[in-house]
Amino acid sequence: xxxxxxxxxxxxxxxxxxxxxxxxxxxxxxxxxxxxxxxxxxxxxxxxxxxxxxxxxxxxxxxxxxxxxxxxxxxxxxxxxxxxxxxxxxxxxxxxxxxxxxxxxxxxxxxxxxxxxxxxxxxxxxxxxxxxxxxxxxxxxxxxxxxxxxxxxxxxxxxxxxxxxxxxxxxxxxxxxxxxxxxxxxxxxxxxxxxxxxxxxxxxxxxxxxxxxxxxxxxxxxxxxxxxxxxxxxxxxxxxxxxxxxxxxxxxxxxxxxxxxxxxxxxxxxxxxxxxxxxxxxxxxxxxxxxxxxxxxxxxxxxxxxxxxxxxxxxxxxxxxxxxxxxxxxxxxxxxxxxxxxxxxxxxxxxxxxxxxxxxxxxxxxxxxxxxxxxxxxxx
Numbered sequence: 001x002x003x004x005x006x007x008x009x010x011x012x013x014x015x016x017x018x019x020x021x022x023x024x025x026x027x028x029x030x031x032x033x034x035x036x037x038x039x040x041x042x043x044x045x046x047x048x049x050x051x052x053x054x055x056x057x058x059x060x061x062x063x064x065x066x067x068x069x070x071x072x073x074x075x076x077x078x079x080x081x082x083x084x085x086x087x088x089x090x091x092x093x094x095x096x097x098x099x100x101x102x103x104x105x106x107x108x109x110x111x112x113x114x115x116x117x118x119x120x121x122x123x124x125x126x127x128x129x130x131x132x133x134x135x136x137x138x139x140x141x142x143x144x145x146x147x148x149x150x151x152x153x154x155x156x157x158x159x160x161x162x163x164x165x166x167x168x169x170x171x172x173x174x175x176x177x178x179x180x181x182x183x184x185x186x187x188x189x190x191x192x193x194x195x196x197x198x199x200x201x202x203x204x205x206x207x208x209x210x211x212x213x214x215x216x217x218x219x220x221x222x223x224x225x226x227x228x229x230x231x232x233x234x235x236x237x238x239x240x241x242x243x244x245x246x247x248x249x250x251x252x253x254x255x256x257x258x259x260x261x262x263x264x265x266x267x268x269x270x271x272x273x274x275x276x277x278x279x280x281x282x283x284x285x286x287x288x289x290x291x292x293x294x295x296x297x298x299x300x301x302x303x304x305x306x307x308x309x310x311x312x313x314x315x316x317x318x319x320x321x322x323x324x325x326x327x328x329x330x331x332x333x334x335x336x337x338x339x340x341x342x343x344x345x346x347x348x349x350x351x352x353x354x355x356x357x358x359x360x361x362x363x364x365x366x367x368x369x370x371x372x373x374x375x376x377x378x379x380x
Contacts, residue, residue: 014283014299021307184212
């Protein structure tokens, strides 16, 4: 085959990263994205660990640093807005790590890859059918086409995964939380800190980042939940936060008129295998870990690994997929075990838990100093 063609579904973080590296290895890339433009919503995310090296090799690291949120701390406040605890976020970051808005990260990666790939926005895979030599694709809008390989980088509710492996009910594990973000109408008044207020089982935060307002609350899985039903999301948020004080009443008014509200369950994706024939999954579609920032790092690292393995064995994609999965699971599996600790920190379930968390922040400067000393003592 003279030209190896790859369809990537999803133009978030993993998709453009994979497009960039696969194109550099000589593949002809098409990216299809349901949204009409590069996405701008979502909470701040981190580029850390192996993703920093990937970004540096792509030449985008200076732009990521320019887009950094500059957040310095997480301040916990009571209903009157008075500080009851604080975490210095910088104390827990490794040198070179970057926090930035997810939309900025996606846009920067798109701009880095768009000259090397064909992008189809406002479209999606409708059907796919594979044989031993390729995959026949029909789209919702574009004409049908055939590709050598398909990569599903289309998120927690991946259409590629559904068409290849079956409905998501068998692969998504609800973690007992729902999350929402939206831009604020007007200044946040928070400076460089995130301000967070808790009542049992609920967290509400505001910041100067583009996501602005952040909601996180404990709940069993909602019957009939539809991740695309914006009106349903507004009703669920109103019901969950109608009795919360601090800034909740004003923020709920903004929820009612928001055009860029992001709302979804916090879920893990568990699959026995990330590939089937000539179709492979990447990022949250394969292994959603949590909402706490690591998903973007893992998507970038996984995209680089996948591209490297495919370039090493383009004539045996199944062997390349197998090597990619084996290598990347070693990064993903430990992260999937951290969500309960993180949720206990951000969303204590009881008033006693909130009080204990706030009191514990007095010890965190010493803990952070110990963490810095431990990192400094490790060999380079």
